[in-house]
Amino acid sequence: MPITFTPLVPINIGSIYQGPLPQRLAQCTPDTKAAIEGVARDLAGMGFGIRLSDLFRSHEQQQQSHDDFVQGKKKAFSPPPGGSLHEAGRAMDIDLSSIGVTLPKFWEIARAHGFSPIIDTPDPHRSESWHFDCHGSHHAVYEYVKAGKAGTMLAPYTQMAQSAILAIGVILDVVPAQDVAYLQAGLLRLGFDPGRIDGVQGGRTTKALQAAGADLADPVTWLSEALRAKFPGEYL
Numbered sequence: 001m002p003i004t005f006t007p008l009v010p011i012n013i014g015s016i017y018q019g020p021l022p023q024r025l026a027q028c029t030p031d032t033k034a035a036i037e038g039v040a041r042d043l044a045g046m047g048f049g050i051r052l053s054d055l056f057r058s059h060e061q062q063q064q065s066h067d068d069f070v071q072g073k074k075k076a077f078s079p080p081p082g083g084s085l086h087e088a089g090r091a092m093d094i095d096l097s098s099i100g101v102t103l104p105k106f107w108e109i110a111r112a113h114g115f116s117p118i119i120d121t122p123d124p125h126r127s128e129s130w131h132f133d134c135h136g137s138h139h140a141v142y143e144y145v146k147a148g149k150a151g152t153m154l155a156p157y158t159q160m161a162q163s164a165i166l167a168i169g170v171i172l173d174v175v176p177a178q179d180v181a182y183l184q185a186g187l188l189r190l191g192f193d194p195g196r197i198d199g200v201q202g203g204r205t206t207k208a209l210q211a212a213g214a215d216l217a218d219p220v221t222w223l224s225e226a227l228r229a230k231f232p233g234e235y236l
């Protein structure tokens with residue numbers, strides 16, 4: 001049986017460009033789509049709208065975005081591929097001038113639909129005040145790393161982004177074995193203890209698979225089905 005990856009679905013949403021967000025950007029996970037549409041509905045109910053400037057970035061687009069930042073062509077920081085929830089179809093950049101409400105009010109609305117701001121105060125003058133993440137089940141990875149269970153040298157946000165990128169089946173350059181990293185991330189999302197996502201199958205990953213009751217003959221397929229059963233809102 002093939003692996004069931006988290007799908008990317010198209011979304012029709014206003015943008016800073018002429019008309020809706022362009023097709024190559026206008027893709028996200030089903031739960032992110034529901035979150036965006038919920039936010040848009042709430043704003044519409046108050047007589048306002050929302051325009052996005054960015055949503056999904058392919059691996060290639062993220063590389064370009066990072067290169068532009070490094071070369072000074074783009075002011076806002078953009079990490080290399082493998083570290084952004086944009087690459088997982090789980091982050092949106094909004095046009096702050098489009099929303100009609102104050103940023104603190106928008107935070108309330110966005111949080112009610114499952115979005116997390118990436119900065120810690122609702123200050124519209126700060127960089128990345130426009131960026132909102134839909135962590136979904138990958139939030140468990142963030143908490144796990146933050147609690148120190150994956151060693152101390154890792155950024156919780158980066159491991160969470162890696163988990164989310166693996167979940168849609170996009171290649172993660174930093175791991176030696178894609179399928180092992182997928183297993184580790186999936187085990188973390190299910191609440192097990194495989195250690196950090198490094199794409200190296202050690203004893204801790206194997207123990208976690210056993211603890212989860214995985215089919216050890218085909219753990220990847222087993223895990224993809226377990227994830228779909230536990231987080232149906234992230235699938236179609």
Ligand SMILES: [Zn+2]
Nearest residue numbers: 091092093131
């Ligand atoms: Zn962003």
